[in-house]
Amino acid sequence: MEKLMQAIYGGIVYGSIFGMMALGLTLIWGALRMLNLAHGSLYLVGTYIAFTLVNILKVPMVPALLIAALGTAVVGFGIQTLLLNRILGKPGWDVGSLIVGVGVGMAIDQSILLIYGPRVKQMPPLIPGIFKIGRVVINYNYLVVVAVAVISLVLLSVFLSKSRHGLAIQAVSQQPDAAQLMGIPTRTVFLIVMCISAALAGLAGALLSTVYQVQRESGANAMVMALVVTIFGGLGSVKGTIWAAYIVGLLQSFLMVYLGAGTALPGVFLFMMLMLVIRPSGLFGLGEAQRL
Amino acid sequence: MLKVTDLEAGYGGSVVLHGVSLEVRDGEAVVILGPNGHGKTTLLRTISGLIRPSAGRIEFDGKVLSDMSPADIVATGVVHIPQGDLPFPELTVLENLLMGAYLPEAWKQRKEKLEQVYELFPVLRERSRQLARSLSGGERRMLALGRGLMSNAKLLMVDEPSLGLAPFLIEEVYRKLHDINKSGLSVLLADENADHIAGFADRVYLLEMGSIVGEGTAEDMLKNEALLAAYLG
Ligand SMILES: Nc1ncnc2c1ncn2[C@@H]1O[C@H](COP(=O)(O)OP(=O)(O)OP(=O)(O)O)[C@@H](O)[C@H]1O
Numbered sequence: 463m464e465k466l467m468q469a470i471y472g473g474i475v476y477g478s479i480f481g482m483m484a485l486g487l488t489l490i491w492g493a494l495r496m497l498n499l500a501h502g503s504l505y506l507v508g509t510y511i512a513f514t515l516v517n518i519l520k521v522p523m524v525p526a527l528l529i530a531a532l533g534t535a536v537v538g539f540g541i542q543t544l545l546l547n548r549i550l551g552k553p554g555w556d557v558g559s560l561i562v563g564v565g566v567g568m569a570i571d572q573s574i575l576l577i578y579g580p581r582v583k584q585m586p587p588l589i590p591g592i593f594k595i596g597r598v599v600i601n602y603n604y605l606v607v608v609a610v611a612v613i614s615l616v617l618l619s620v621f622l623s624k625s626r627h628g629l630a631i632q633a634v635s636q637q638p639d640a641a642q643l644m645g646i647p648t649r650t651v652f653l654i655v656m657c658i659s660a661a662l663a664g665l666a667g668a669l670l671s672t673v674y675q676v677q678r679e680s681g682a683n684a685m686v687m688a689l690v691v692t693i694f695g696g697l698g699s700v701k702g703t704i705w706a707a708y709i710v711g712l713l714q715s716f717l718m719v720y721l722g723a724g725t726a727l728p729g730v731f732l733f734m735m736l737m738l739v740i741r742p743s744g745l746f747g748l749g750e751a752q753r754l
Numbered sequence: 755m756l757k758v759t760d761l762e763a764g765y766g767g768s769v770v771l772h773g774v775s776l777e778v779r780d781g782e783a784v785v786i787l788g789p790n791g792h793g794k795t796t797l798l799r800t801i802s803g804l805i806r807p808s809a810g811r812i813e814f815d816g817k818v819l820s821d822m823s824p825a826d827i828v829a830t831g832v833v834h835i836p837q838g839d840l841p842f843p844e845l846t847v848l849e850n851l852l853m854g855a856y857l858p859e860a861w862k863q864r865k866e867k868l869e870q871v872y873e874l875f876p877v878l879r880e881r882s883r884q885l886a887r888s889l890s891g892g893e894r895r896m897l898a899l900g901r902g903l904m905s906n907a908k909l910l911m912v913d914e915p916s917l918g919l920a921p922f923l924i925e926e927v928y929r930k931l932h933d934i935n936k937s938g939l940s941v942l943l944a945d946e947n948a949d950h951i952a953g954f955a956d957r958v959y960l961l962e963m964g965s966i967v968g969e970g971t972a973e974d975m976l977k978n979e980a981l982l983a984a985y986l987g
């Protein structure tokens with residue numbers, strides 16, 4: 463019984479975090495048809511902004527999280543306006559956008575190494591302390607992380623499905639020509655999507671810096687899990703991505719609790735492969751025409 | 755109101771439109787007739803800014819459209835209902851319609867506009883919560899027209915509204931378009947055959963291989979059946 467609770471609790475924590483990372487990735491795929499390989503590096507930008515603010519400048523945690531999200535959005539803004547806009551809509555976008563992602567990612571990762579050095583660092587928790595339900599240890603810090611993640615996922619879903627600009631993002635993703643004929647300025651929409659996506663990655667990076675250690679490898683790890691979730695949920699589908707995040711989170715957590723930590727990642731990959739055999743376009747995958 | 759002069763446009767290296775000139779006056783219904791693949795869609799997409807012209811000029815109400823973005827062109831009141839409808843498949847009918855009113859001016863009046871569109875196409879009200887991809891062909895056509903009408907259009911450009919519909923539905927679509935035109939909106943329509951010109955069009959242009967090869971009032975064109983027959987086969 464404790465094991466079950468432990469597994470569910472872990473799954474919700476992982477799922478919330480995966481969801482934040484994966485949603486950014488899926489939004490960019492939907493709107494720009496670009497796999498943003500710099501997404502993990504944007505996560506790191508959030509981590510290190512939070513680290514700098516909290517550990518070095520002694521800024522309180524809550525403003526530090528907000529500034530980390532905003533700061534990462536500014537980086538996203540720069541990537542879009544300075545780099546991606548130059549190749550947008552031109553032949554070779556598929557490969558070009560991948561290269562921009564790799565290049566920006568390397569530039570960010572190496573800059574972080576230069577500035578902060580190779581040593582692993584530690585951040586204080588958002589709220590220290592634990593309590594127990596039976597023998598399951600609940601960490602206040604994890605609860606805050608989950609709450610912030612869930613609130614941002616909910617706000618984003620409402621924005622996408624209810625507001626004029628959110629619907630416009632969906633419209634551009636689903637039928638770009640028709641979107642332009644409605645008067646939707648696609649380039650502005652791309653910029654908004656990039657900023658939102660970067661802000662989510664940055665916020666995830668900042669939040670998780672309070673859970674894990676602060677180190678450069680965490681960006682790549684976050685990216686891999688986001689990719690698994692996005693593919694699993696069906697690239698470009700917001701609803702599918704959120705579901706997939708919690709399914710993958712729970713799967714990973716159950717494997718860890720019942721079969722040991724070493725089985726988690728291989729298990730998740732195996733599951734993803736099986737899933738892709740059964741449903742090639744993902745859980746809520748849009749038709750082929752939508753995805754390509 | 756719309757004046758196209760010596761327009762040249764195409765895809766990459768290949769030129770499709772070779773110096774097209776035409777005009778739509780206030781309140782008119784103008785039909786461009788042309789067989790398969792002769793450039794009707796290319797012409798409309800160039801007017802709405804999706805394709806950059808390589809030469810020539812497009813003016814609307816004194817504004818030069820030829821170097822504006824599609825979004826700015828919509829804002830002038832030139833609204834294009836594309837061939838094949840191009841609905842937003844994963845949005846509901848209501849959300850599709852709302853996107854038609856995306857620009858701020860139209861967005862402010864979206865409630866009233868929605869009522870008008872529902873009045874004209876009652877089936878859209880019934881289907882309002884359904885995803886667009888679940889609609890039948892006829893319903894999709896109504897949605898495409900309704901979505902276009904949600905804007906502050908002054909000139910409605912419609913690309914092959916008869917495409918892929920059963921004959922009785924084609925009649926209905928043309929009746930609606932006629933009503934829309936009579937309510938004061940100018941209409942520029944592209945089609946492959948002359949079946950629906952009578953009672954609808956004021957003037958007709960014949961487009962062949964990317965050039966205008968004939969022009970006249972609908973009556974003259976219909977009298978000149980020999981020409982139409984030779985031309986449209
Ligand atoms: N995206 C494209 N890229 C390259 N060439 C194109 C493209 N779209 C159309 N063409 C070519 O341009 C020419 C005109 O096509 P267009 O679609 O404008 O004709 P149309 O009169 O609308 O035909 P239809 O009745 O089939 O809709 C054709 O020769 C076509 O092959």
Ligand SMILES: [Mg+2]
Pocket residue numbers: 794795796837913914
């Ligand atoms: Mg056509």
